[in-house]
Amino acid sequence: MSEKKEFAEIEKKLQAMASPGIRPGLARLAKLLLEAETPQDKFPAVHIAGTNGKGSTAASLYSILRASGYKTALYTSPHLVDFSERLEIDGKRISSTKWRGAIAEIESIIGRTPFFSENLPTYFELTTAAAMLITAEEEPDVAIFEAGMGGRLDATNILGDVRLSVIVPIGLDHMEYLGGTLAKVAAEKFAIMRRGAPALFAGSKELNAQFAAAAKSSGAVPYIFSSLRRITDASYSLRGCDFTLADAAGAKDSYHTPLVGTFQPENASLAVTAAELLAKDFPKITKQTIKAGAASAVWQGRMEVVSPRRPFIIDGGHNPHAMRRVAQTLKTLLPGRRVNIVVAMMKDKEVGRALAYLRGADAALFCTQVPGSARSLDAYEMKRAAEAEGLETAGGYDDPVEAINAALALPSPLLCCGSLFLVGYIKEHIGELRGL
Numbered sequence: 297m298s299e300k301k302e303f304a305e306i307e308k309k310l311q312a313m314a315s316p317g318i319r320p321g322l323a324r325l326a327k328l329l330l331e332a333e334t335p336q337d338k339f340p341a342v343h344i345a346g347t348n349g350k351g352s353t354a355a356s357l358y359s360i361l362r363a364s365g366y367k368t369a370l371y372t373s374p375h376l377v378d379f380s381e382r383l384e385i386d387g388k389r390i391s392s393t394k395w396r397g398a399i400a401e402i403e404s405i406i407g408r409t410p411f412f413s414e415n416l417p418t419y420f421e422l423t424t425a426a427a428m429l430i431t432a433e434e435e436p437d438v439a440i441f442e443a444g445m446g447g448r449l450d451a452t453n454i455l456g457d458v459r460l461s462v463i464v465p466i467g468l469d470h471m472e473y474l475g476g477t478l479a480k481v482a483a484e485k486f487a488i489m490r491r492g493a494p495a496l497f498a499g500s501k502e503l504n505a506q507f508a509a510a511a512k513s514s515g516a517v518p519y520i521f522s523s524l525r526r527i528t529d530a531s532y533s534l535r536g537c538d539f540t541l542a543d544a545a546g547a548k549d550s551y552h553t554p555l556v557g558t559f560q561p562e563n564a565s566l567a568v569t570a571a572e573l574l575a576k577d578f579p580k581i582t583k584q585t586i587k588a589g590a591a592s593a594v595w596q597g598r599m600e601v602v603s604p605r606r607p608f609i610i611d612g613g614h615n616p617h618a619m620r621r622v623a624q625t626l627k628t629l630l631p632g633r634r635v636n637i638v639v640a641m642m643k644d645k646e647v648g649r650a651l652a653y654l655r656g657a658d659a660a661l662f663c664t665q666v667p668g669s670a671r672s673l674d675a676y677e678m679k680r681a682a683e684a685e686g687l688e689t690a691g692g693y694d695d696p697v698e699a700i701n702a703a704l705a706l707p708s709p710l711l712c713c714g715s716l717f718l719v720g721y722i723k724e725h726i727g728e729l730r731g732l
Contacts, residue, residue, distance in 0.1 A: 302392035303379040309399060310423060313406070315416035320449035324417045328425050329454065331405045335432035337456030339369070340577065342570065345443035345450070345485045346464030346498070348618045349563040352555055352595050353464050354442045356567035360589030361438055362387065364571075364581045369439035371427045371452075373420070376597050376612075376720035383427045385434050394433075398426040420444050424451040438578065448487030459577050461488045461495040461516065462570050464563070466503060467617030482506055491515030494573045498566055499523060521569055530561050532628050534604050537561050541568065549583070552591045556609070557599040558628050559621040564590050597719040599625055603732050607709050610723075612716035614641060619650040622713055626657055636703040638662045638696065640678060641714040642671045647678070650714070651685045660690040664699040666717045675699075696721055697728045704731040 297305075329336055344354050351372055361368040367386050375381040380389040402425055406412040417425065424444075431439050438459070443450045447463075466482050482503050489495040489511055497507045499522030511518035528548075530539040536554040539561040553564040568586055575581040599622070602608045607630075613622050626635060637659050641647050654661070663678035673681070675692040682689050693699035696718060703710050712722055722729075 299380065299392055300378055303395075306392060306395050306399065307379045310419055310426075313399075313403060313416070314419040314422055317418070318420075318445070319418050320446065322449060322451070322454055324412075324415050325421045325425060325451050325454055327409070327411050327415070328402065328405060328417055328421070329428065331409055332401065332425070332429060334456065335428045336454050338432040339436055340438045340457050340459050341455045342438065342440045342460045342462065342574070343443065343452060343455055343458050343488050344440065344462045344464065345447040345488045346462075347467040347481070347485075347615065348613065348621065349464040349498070349559065349566070350442050352560060352563040352593075352598055353462060353566045353570075354440050355595035356553065356555070356564050356590055356593040357462075357570050358384075358440050359593040360567060360571045360581070360586050361440075361574075361578070363589035363592065364578065364585040366437040366578060366580065367435075369431045369434065369436040371424075371431070371439065372442045373423070373444050374716060374720075376716065377723045382423065383430060385431070385436055390430055390434075394430055395426060398429040401429060402426060418451075421451045424454075438574075443485075443488065446481075446484040448484045450488075453488055458488075458490045458493055460493060460570060460574055461490060462566060463488070463495070463497045463507070464566060465498045465500065465617070467615060478502060479506060483510070486510035487514075489514040489516035493517065494519060496521060496566065496570055496573060498562065519569070519573065521566055525565060525569065527561050527565055530558075532556075532558055532625070534601050534607055534629065537564070539565070541565055549587075551587060553593055554591065555593055555595055555598070556601055556629075557621065557625045559625070560599075564593070567593075597716060597723075600719075602726070606704075606732075608704075608732065609709070609711045610719050611711065611713040612719040613713060614645055614650075614715050616646055616649040616653065619713070620653045622711070623653040623657060626659075626711065630709055633658070634708045635659045636662060636690070636706055636708045636710050638664060638699045638703055638710065638712040638718075639682070639714040640664045640666050640675070640696065640718040641673050642669075642717070643673045644671060647673060647681045648685055651682055651687060654687060655685065660688045662690045662693060662699040662703050664693040664696045664718075666715060666721055667695060669717055672715070672717070697725050701728075701730050704729065
């Protein structure tokens with residue numbers, strides 16, 4: 297069986313083992329990992345939470361740590377095409393054999409422990425537990441774990457040896473679980489901070505005081521990026537971004553990130569600052585390795601340029617905060633150009649608020665859905681939602697491939713956005729697209 301099919305079977309296995317849905321809480325995972333001899337305590341970790349930019353920041357920091365000569369693990373979610381994307385160590389994805397071994401150990405623990413007869417872990421808890429078992433066995437110098445949702449009750453918050461907490465920009469998302477206000481959402485994210493360890497927050501006028509108070513309460517050492525550094529002289533292209541970081545004393549350094557988007561200098565700068573904070577524990581980190589690592593970061597599915605010729609871009613941003621950044625990037629990278637946008641979103645997202653940020657663009661929306669996803673908004677409901685926001689639409693399409701091929705038949709640049717699940721579907725069916 298091919299690795300791709302092996303990982304499809306692994307995903308099915310985890311889904312069959314798990315309790316259904318999202319069930320915030322750490323009791324189930326804590327019991328599971330205790331029975332597995334606490335693998336979460338056996339490696340130094342960086343924990344990254346927030347709303348938008350977690351993946352890009354994590355990928356940039358991963359690249360920096362590797363450029364500095366450290367064996368580094370990176371755990372992220374969700375995957376786009378296949379399950380193997382979730383855990384990478386030193387530039388290589390973990391084999392299906394190792395994943396199966398970890399899952400077999402977990403299945404054995406669940407089978408012999410009465411506690412789990414009425415307390416089955418969720419899919420994300422099982423996946424995180426397996427990732428922690430594998431990471432402990434592989435003995436990296438450091439591991440970067442991206443929170444799945446929230447922070448306080450997220451499975452990743454069970455990490456034992458956290459050397460740095462990073463909180464990227466915070467917006468309203470998953471409000472049914474995290475709370476209906478920005479302050480409530482932020483409280484959940486800030487809860488990843490650890491006593492005696494540095495905590496780095498991107499910074500915002502509305503939340504800086506709350507972050508400082510949460511850091512004091514937890515005993516963490518707080519750093520607010522926006523108070524420490526300024527991003528200046530930023531330039532953007534389909535090949536990435538160049539920018540300068542200036543500190544409070546006026547010292548300046550120039551950086552490049554190959555990640556595309558007007559928001560990527562902020563993500564890269566957070567990674568740069570995170571690396572500087574880690575240098576005390578990881579002394580091989582230098583200014584040179586930070587620059588080299590930032591310049592070689594790789595992160596798929598976020599303003600990813602599939603083809604520069606047209607251009608054709610895919611982005612998994614799925615909330616109003618992310619869509620605002622997508623709209624800003626379009627305006628900056630493609631000024632004055634008409635754009636065709638293929639869009640699909642999940643029913644549980646703020647669809648209207650997110651789409652409203654596209655009002656200023658000269659664009660036609662090809663509305664579609666994610667096949668096989670019960671969460672996906674129907675293509676024609678998507679079309680009605682877009683028209684309700686005063687946006688021009690170019691039809692509803694049951695199949696994203698059909699929508700993209702219709703858009704590719706026109707000469708304008710193409711953006712596909714609104715859902716990571718849409719991005720994953722496109723990547724899996726890239727061979728069916730015409731005119732790339």
